[in-house]
Amino acid sequence: MTDGVAERSRPRDRILETAQDMFHKHGIKGVGVDAITEAAGTNKMTLYRHFESKDELIIECLRATAAKGAAVWDEFEAEHPGDKLAQLHAWVRKVADMLASDSRGCDMANAAVELTETDHPARRVIKELKEAQRDRLVSLCRDAGIGQAELLADTLSLLFEGARVSVQTVGSEGPSAQFVRMAESLIASFRAR
């Protein structure tokens, strides 16, 4: 029955997908639940039947976007099976693509900026997801045979994070335009040790 278009998927999925998109574009505090449900072709009551609050919806959105990010890493493994160094370079290229095609940065980082209450339930999730991302990059660096894998991974992480922020402040022609060169020479210098 539901073999057709994703457009006519179940309301919960539509809400989740639409919310991710709208939170990403307009920010969490910049979009209300009414706007989300309308864009998703449903209504507020249905949203609150599937999510107990907006905060809960935010958390589910963050988990969903993180899952999409994890899927990209799996693609790297599929494209370069066993070749961790090639996967690392694929990651660099992927990041460059994101910087060029999207000007709204990382959803998790943006959420951390917007949700300033230290005890906000989403903050814990953000930390967990970001730490998982870091662990995966560290593993990739280590499995690529790089000494000081943690330091390289952390440096690349900061460059990445900084680039995504820089795109939002000065655009993609700013410092982030040099990301590939920075990352590649960094990887080269770590490999040379």
Added chain:
Amino acid sequence: MTDGVAERSRPRDRILETAQDMFHKHGIKGVGVDAITEAAGTNKMTLYRHFESKDELIIECLRATAAKGAAVWDEFEAEHPGDKLAQLHAWVRKVADMLASDSRGCDMANAAVELTETDHPARRVIKELKEAQRDRLVSLCRDAGIGQAELLADTLSLLFEGARVSVQTVGSEGPSAQFVRMAESLIASFRAR
């Protein structure tokens, strides 16, 4: 709560100071003008006599914080007159101090995250101020006798920006903890070529 009210200055100055502090702590959309004026020991009408809108207040706050940042650079020059390399290292130490003592990142970057409308009046100001920051760091690198000063400055910028974001997502014990090490070895490698 602990919103210090500079009691004996003019209302406009108190509002500006208080707004900077509250925007920094709670975010721009997380603070209403009523809360600002109350914390500043005044009232909403007085705010609107000095600032034509909240957006205008936001812009003035961004300019003020940028001016404070510029003053720090002047301190470096005063502490290490003519020694541009020492000033660069002082900058690295200063950044590390900020990362350790403040968990709310850069006001300009945070504002860019929160104010998603592409035509928001503050966005132009943010871009100008960030470009001025970059220019100053480039000049410092160049005057320190470093070849490829632009590339070093941009790399340091991204590391800095990324570190300030990382502190917000995973805390000061995350990747940003290695900032000094990253920056110092970067500077060394650029000087060595």
Added chain:
DNA sequence: CTAGGGTGTTACCGGTCTGTAACTTTCAGA
């Protein structure tokens, strides 16, 4: 002393926000 500008106070406007209640409609499966 007095005039007047800066400031404080109160009330209000129209809009938006999250979240809920009560009811009706739709539709798949038995």
Added chain:
DNA sequence: TCTGAAAGTTACAGACCGGTAACACCCTAG
């Protein structure tokens, strides 16, 4: 065909938002 759960609809509550009007007050310059 009947049934029951999921989904849609309308209305509303209560709070907060940015911004304005009208008026009372205070304090200093003249």
